[in-house]
Amino acid sequence: MLVLFLTSCQQDDDEVMAPIVEESEEISQNAFINSWVYEAMNTYYYWNEDMVLPSSVEQDPKDYFYSLLNEEDRFSYITDDYQGLMEELSGVYTSMGYSPTFGLLSSTNEVFIAVEYVYPNSPAQQAGLQRGDIILAIDGQRLTTENYFDLYIQNQYSVTLAEYEEDSGFTINNETLALSAEVIAADPVLHKEVISTADKRVGYLVYAEFISGDNQAWLSSLDVALDEFAQESVTDVVIDLRYNPGGEIEVAQYLASALASSSAVSSNEVLVRYDYNEPLESSIILYEGEASESLVSTFIATGHNLNLSQIYFLTASSTASASELLISGLDPYMDVIVIGETTVGKFYGSWVIPDLAEPARHAWAVMPIVLKYTNAVGATDFTGGLTPDYSVEDDLLYARPFGDPSDPLLGTALNLISGGQHARSLTNSAHKSYIDLENPVKSQKNKLLLPNAEQTNQSNVYSSNE
Structure with a gap:
């Protein structure tokens, strides 16, 4: 498993690989934590070859961690509350x-x-x-x-x-x-309904986060929504991802498989491929093979497939990570129509890496970028975000209830589905009268996470942008 076998994946550069403290030394708590941080980052970090050893190991671990990051990295994260992080990722907090x-x-x-x-x-x-x-x-x-x-x-x-x-x-x-x-209990299925417009029946789903929940509780909630759409014979589906910062890769894979054509699912077509740092990827291939699920996610049979040829997504400036993976991954296989604002632009994934010693020696955990994904036709590097097909601002000073056709984003989708003109012109000069300020909570949730170390006896892996 990854945490066990990757000890053989060290780089050869003596300067980079030199331990920051010797095991025999009596060291401060900060130096101990920072030594652990460096070891994890040197093994798993996507840009591990670019790390520069900080001049001091006595600094605060958060400062030490962020000093290691590549200048392109907007997303890697560290916390001194691993348990609290895992509770929030489970959706019960x-x-x-x-x-x-x-x-x-x-x-x-x-x-x-x-x-x-x-x-x-x-x-x-x-x-x-x-x-x-x-x-x-x-x-x-x-x-x-x-x-x-x-x-x-x-x-x-x-x-x-x-x-x-x-x-x-x-x-x-x-x-x-x-x-x-x-x-x-933060069920990510915030709202679901079937809306009739002209001769169409539209399934509308507001989805807050890609999390499976304890004992797959939130996947079951998602299944209920999908089954309701199937029972109501929806002709079109609108997925509202405006406030969705990301989450688990496997949940994005699950939802993609429910939306895509049955032929793409039955033939296990590629949803996305993953690229890691060279030693890590070589070890995955060596121990798991080139078809490893760590290297490629395919469409899978979930028992809840809507067999769509067209899908509408609503986005905002905070839409990120697993949300972007879902949109990008589906694009080669169906007509994907994006309405709203340009997304964050996160085509990377993280693992949650805690101290795996028994008992744990500290409560810190790191969530470094460990991979970059591409869709089936190689699309990636959308640094500026995914650009909507129909640009409509989500102005929360005039927010409408979920499902209200007067919501400009949902209204645009419904007008397109019914064959009318979209709600706002692409050249509309109206702009929000406010500036979005930083939301550290949502920034921390911008993760694309893969499966988890304690659950699998390997390093914690999840998917998101939060």
């Missing part, structure tokens, strides 16, 4: 249960939170928070560029809601909601 966009209103420099969605039965829903709500203050403090994220990540607070009008800006409506974080 402590949260208030709403997904935010942080915005800076360009006309007034006011910071706000717009609610992208709310998980059912979460504290946020129970408090009355809804998609499209605008939060202007937390615990009575107006949001600023300096405090917005620190206020947001607290486990208990009250939010002050506001209304927005283009001419007058924000108006506080004196409605305050009290929120307290709890352990939630």
